[in-house]
Structures are given as C-alpha cells and as structure tokens.
Amino acid sequence: MTSPPATAPPGTEKPRRYRPKLRYELIGCGLHGHELVGTDAASVRPEDRLVVREHDGLRWHRCLRCDSWLPLPPPEHPARPLPPDRTQIDLPLRGRPLRDRYVLRLIAVDRVVHVLVLGTIAVVIFLFAHDRGQLHSDYTRILANLQGGLGGPIDNTGHGVFSELNRLFAFSPAELYLAGVAVTAYTAVLACEAFGLWFARRWAEYLTFVETGILVPLEIYELTTRVSALKVLTLIINLAVVAYLLISKRLFGLRGGGAAERAERQADTGWQALERADPYLATEAGGQVVQEPAAAGPPASPAPPPPSAKSCTPPSTSSCSTGKTSASPPSG
Numbered sequence: 001m002t003s004p005p006a007t008a009p010p011g012t013e014k015p016r017r018y019r020p021k022l023r024y025e026l027i028g029c030g031l032h033g034h035e036l037v038g039t040d041a042a043s044v045r046p047e048d049r050l051v052v053r054e055h056d057g058l059r060w061h062r063c064l065r066c067d068s069w070l071p072l073p074p075p076e077h078p079a080r081p082l083p084p085d086r087t088q089i090d091l092p093l094r095g096r097p098l099r100d101r102y103v104l105r106l107i108a109v110d111r112v113v114h115v116l117v118l119g120t121i122a123v124v125i126f127l128f129a130h131d132r133g134q135l136h137s138d139y140t141r142i143l144a145n146l147q148g149g150l151g152g153p154i155d156n157t158g159h160g161v162f163s164e165l166n167r168l169f170a171f172s173p174a175e176l177y178l179a180g181v182a183v184t185a186y187t188a189v190l191a192c193e194a195f196g197l198w199f200a201r202r203w204a205e206y207l208t209f210v211e212t213g214i215l216v217p218l219e220i221y222e223l224t225t226r227v228s229a230l231k232v233l234t235l236i237i238n239l240a241v242v243a244y245l246l247i248s249k250r251l252f253g254l255r256g257g258g259a260a261e262r263a264e265r266q267a268d269t270g271w272q273a274l275e276r277a278d279p280y281l282a283t284e285a286g287g288q289v290v291q292e293p294a295a296a297g298p299p300a301s302p303a304p305p306p307p308s309a310k311s312c313t314p315p316s317t318s319s320c321s322t323g324k325t326s327a328s329p330p331s332g
Contacts, residue, residue: 010066010094024098025066034063035092038083040075048083050274065092067277086271095268100248104197107208107241111194115187122183128168129176136169202258209245212238 010025029035038044038052039061053060058071093101128135171179189211196204219235245251250261267273 022099023066024102025094027102028092028098029063029066029068034061034068034070035065036061036063036070037089039072040079041083042075042078042081044083050271050278051089052083062274064089064274065094065098067274091270091274093269094273097265097269101200103244103248104200104205108194108197110237111190111197111208115190115194118183118187118190122180122187125176125180125183129173129180132169132173132176205245205249206251209242209251212241212245216242 010023036052038048038059041052044052044054044059051062051064054074057073059074060069060071062069092098189207193204193208193211195201197208216235216238219231219238223231223235246254250257256263
C-alpha cells in the first residue's frame, strides 16, 4: 500500500533564506504546554503507535500539536486501562488553521482596543451633551477670569485648545446626542467584529473587511491634507488586514472561496495530517493505522524518533496533560 506523502514536523524544515517561517505550533506549545494522550493509561495498544509508543521501559508520547516526542515513565497509579480512542480525542489546530486563529485573534484584540477608546468617547459625549449649559457657563467664567488676570483679552482664542473648545460648544445638544449615537453604533459594530474574529466566524471576516475597506479611502484622503506617523501606521495596518482577509481567507470567492478554505483546513488538521508527519505509519482505506511492509518500513518495534533539535523544547513532566479524556493543554 502506498503511504501518503510525508510532511516534515513543525520546526524541522530548513528555513528559507530571506523568508523565515513562523511555526505557530511551537508558539502554542510554548504558551500552553504539549498536547499529550495516554499519560495516565496502564498499557498501550499497537494501534496507539501514532500518539504513544513503548520502548526500553519508557513511553514516548507524541505532541498532537508540534509533533515532539517526549519520553515519560509509565504512570505509577494509572487512571484508565488504555489510552482514549480517536473519537474521544479533541485534536488541536495545526498548520494554516492555527495560523489563522492567531492572526484573527490579533485583529480581534485591535478591535477591543478601539471599542474601549470609542466607548469612552461616546460616554464623554453624552455627559457633555447633558451638562452642556452648565459647562459652557463655567467655561465662559474661566475664560473671563483668565482675561482679567492677564490684563486684557486673550488674542489666541482662535488657535489651540481654546479653538477646539469653542468648536465643541458651538454644537447644539441635539447634534451632540446624534454624534454620541453614531459613535456608539460604530463601537457596537467593532464589538461584534471582535467577538466573531476571536471565534473565527466567517461572517465576522466579511464584516471586518467591509468596515475596514470603507475606512481606507478616508484615511488616504486624510494623508493628503496632513501627514502624521499615527495616520500612516493606521493606514498600513488596515491595508494589511484587508489584504489578509481577501487573499488568505478567500473572501468573495477569491482563490476558490470558502470551499477551498475548508479543504485547506481539512488537509492541515485531523488524523490524516498526523499520519503524514509520521514516517512509520500509513493509512488504509478504512482509516485504520497499520505498519508498513517489512521491506519499506522499520522493524516490528521501532524506537521512536527523539525530539528534533529544532522542535520545541519539551516542558517538564508536570506540565504534560494527564488523566484527560481529550488532549487538552494544562490550565495556565
């Protein structure tokens, strides 16, 4: 039987010159620990060789995320007789789906920051509109006191902070309330984007693309009137978000659309992705893992490969997940 093409485990590929590749699997294991199964089992079966193997009194557990192999002694007090079956294991994300999770959540964090800032501005606008009369009276009295203390009128009330305050007090309460409603509505849209992007919802990707795409022409126009570092940085970030959503997430049917994106996700996740990264195993038509023929494969009880020199550093034994039905990272 022909085995599927092998896939190099994360971190073992030779990096391309001038094009370093960021391995999100190694980042995930560095932050949350390795995803191991069978650490609490009394014994292992031959069909468990994809995720755990025994050799010379040690068990080699495979991280389901980054493919590192960790040698651990059998448990002194096993909680289960055998490792969980495949149907009981919740596989972590790998490959491009894992990359997309990090990128989308980074955009979601940016939206959360905007929500906090704009939410504060909306509250200030409503408070100002409610107390506009009293605030305008206080502002006039303070300005008169300043003029009297300086021995004459202030000549620069048309510039700086005085100019901005004069513009602000020129708005009627109705206009201020309308502006507060508009800012609140935009804040709600950004909050919906942050929620949807954090949980990788397709509708949130479209909403973010449309909302950000509308702002790009306005930001370009602002740069034609006055250039600042903040405006340039904002434009660059928004252009990167639009390009990523349009090209990498295949919005509006681009590059195959959602169907191609789902096929790519299936290719990089699931048990087939794990089997492709294991040189000792092949997949039968029924999905069961079997040993390669003797002429093409290793001996009957091959020693599992040690962790790659470029793979993520194995955490201490205490950080490995134990006693779990699914391969979930340890809390914290």
